[in-house]
Amino acid sequence: MAKGCGWALGLLAGCAVVLVVCFVIAVEAGPRASFVVLALALLNLCGYLVGHDALRRRQLADEEGRQLARERDHVKRTVDFVADPGLTEEERLAVIDCFIPRLGLSAARSPYRDRFVLVPELDPGARALLERARSAVMSVYTSEAMRTRLLDGLANEVLLPRQIWEIALLLRVQTHLNEEQERAMRGVVTPELMAVLEPQQEALRRSVAAVTARVESLERYAHRVQEADAALRARAALDNNDKYRALLAHTDDADAMRSLEASGDALEQTLAKSVREAIEAGQTLAL
Structure with missing residues (x-):
């Protein structure tokens, strides 16, 4: 507001100066020279107004962009949803x-409503399964084996988000069908009604079991990765064996020296086996 008043006062002052100058020139040099000066002044004034308007629009756009970025960051931190990893950045x-x-939009009427799942809308059992799947994936992403590129990072970046999305999508369908079953069971339950509902309930149980199996596969993969991490930590500790060998050399303990060397050889095999099993477990997720 203060800036707007400043611009307005500056504009009025400029107009007053132009009028005074034109009057002086008209008196001294005649009306023709005064007209030329006035035309030039008007052109400058138009340029000033256009420039001010463009600057103001840019400032407003920058402020809107900063506010929108803050609001989007707040949504990411406070709204729990799973999005289709196939969404473009613009769609996301x-x-x-x-x-x-503030934007007046509605998640329920979004053109992308089928491409994200709101976690609070899932029933408690579905939320628990999704949380297990997410925890497994997060443990893979934060693992030392992933950081040191012992695992197929590119495959994990594509495969694991897709697994979470497909699990969330199935859990949403199961939640809706559970609600449908609960509504159907209200009131009097007849043999005819149960004849219809029992096959549906069996199909729902089978679907839940299949999703649970997928979550367990993710957990097994995460466990293999954790085992690989443990082997990596052991390998790092093995690098300290020289210090212990030096200590044993001073104490003249040949048996302990041989034990250290044997444990090192065994550890190399364990590390290779753990990493290989983690990779194989990850490959089974794509099947």
């Missing part, structure tokens, strides 16, 4: 914008 931002009240 459009999903996030649905949860910003």
